[in-house]
Amino acid sequence: MEGVKESARKHDRVLEIYSRLLSGEIIRKQEMADEYGVNPRSIQRDIDSIRDFYANRMDRHGELTEIQYDRIAKGFRIVSAKTITLTNAELFTVAKVILESRSLCKEEMEKIITDLIGACLPTEERKKMNELLQNEIFHYVEPRHGKALINSIWELGTAVYQHRMIQMEYQKVSGEVSNVNIKPVGIMGSEYYFYLIAYIGDKDKEYPGYPTVYRIDRIKKYRITDERFHVPYKDRFEEGEFRKRIPFMFTGKLHKASFIYKGADINAVLDRLPTAMAERREDGSYLVTVEVYGNQGLNFWLKGQGENIEINENKEKVVSV
Incomplete structure (x- = not known):
């Protein structure tokens, strides 16, 4: 009978x-x-019993819960961490995007994909992936x-x-190395x-509103200083909007350009130039206008399209997408 009471007390x-841990209390x-x-x-x-309960147990939202010792608080607390829960299809797609981008050295690329496979998939699915x-x-x-x-x-x-x-040393395409102080x-x-x-x-004052683009692999040295710069909310930089207007990573003043597209798929142009607007003409071609920073990158691309592109000499205006 005493053993039953002891078991009930332990329970x-x-x-x-467990209740105190859930409420955020340090035990x-x-x-x-x-x-x-x-x-x-x-x-x-x-505490070990509660740990065993949570071990390898993930809730329906992908939360992995652990009981950890907090050395500063000198006690145990409950900690929940969001785990990676990609499906096989999602993981395969992400891996393909990483591989196709070819933007990382092989060692870094392979480690990312290996870690993702190990974190997301059970052992029996890893072999297939x-x-x-x-x-x-x-x-x-x-x-x-x-x-x-x-x-x-x-x-x-x-x-x-x-x-x-x-503060950084940056090597230009010419090989020249410049020392610059920048606001990233x-x-x-x-x-x-x-x-x-x-x-x-x-x-900044001489060329307001036009940022510079630096290829990170060409940065020879850099030092992040303690000096801070202020970005007013109304002037804040928005990567998404900037990306739309710099599809070829060449900088310069923001301007509009137009051309006539005679190819088979106008979507290929609209996907390549996110700010492009196109209007179908009577002969089946499209009048396209686009807003970009600088013109060097756009001109390179236009020349590469061959007979599909004609310069808009009449300066027609686009009124709809």
Whole structure:
């Protein structure tokens, strides 16, 4: 009979500890032991029982719950962490996007995909996914710079978030190295490379509103300073809007251009130029206008379209998409 009572007391004690953890309370073994008149080892066993309950258990929202010891608070607390829960189809798609972007060195790319497969899939599904991707991973051609960029991208992104000035050495296409002080405002990825978008501190007033684009792999050295810069809300940089107007990563003044498209699929143009507007003409061609920063990148692309493109010499205007 005494054993039954002891079991009931332990049961009530475990539920009480569990309830307190859920409410956010810090559980300290000695305090609980004194409260219930038991040995601290009994409290530790109670906590271990709750840990066992949560071990490898994920709720329907993908939350993984653990009981962790907080060294600062000197007690146990309950911690929930969102886990990666991609489906096989989602994971395969993400892996293909990473591979097709060819923007990372092979070592970094392979680690990301391997970690995703390990985190998202049960053991029996990993073999299938690995077999689907292994040939493409084996033949992956990394960018010629061959540099590991992930840590730099994160550090520069943090500087963007914290509005911190950056001092850096940047190597231009010509090989010339320049020293610049910049105000970083965004990180972008496009066609094999990652870019840092920034304003050049000494030229803000001379060229207001037109940021400079730096390829991150060409940054030889950088130092994130403690100096902060202010971005008024009305002047805040919006990567999404900027991306629409710089599809080729060439900078310059914002302007509009127009041309006539005679190809078979106007959607190929509209997808390539996010700000483009097109109006169908009587002969089946399209009059297209687009708003972009600079004209160098757009001109390169137009020349590559051959007979599908005709310069809009009559300066017709587009009124609808």
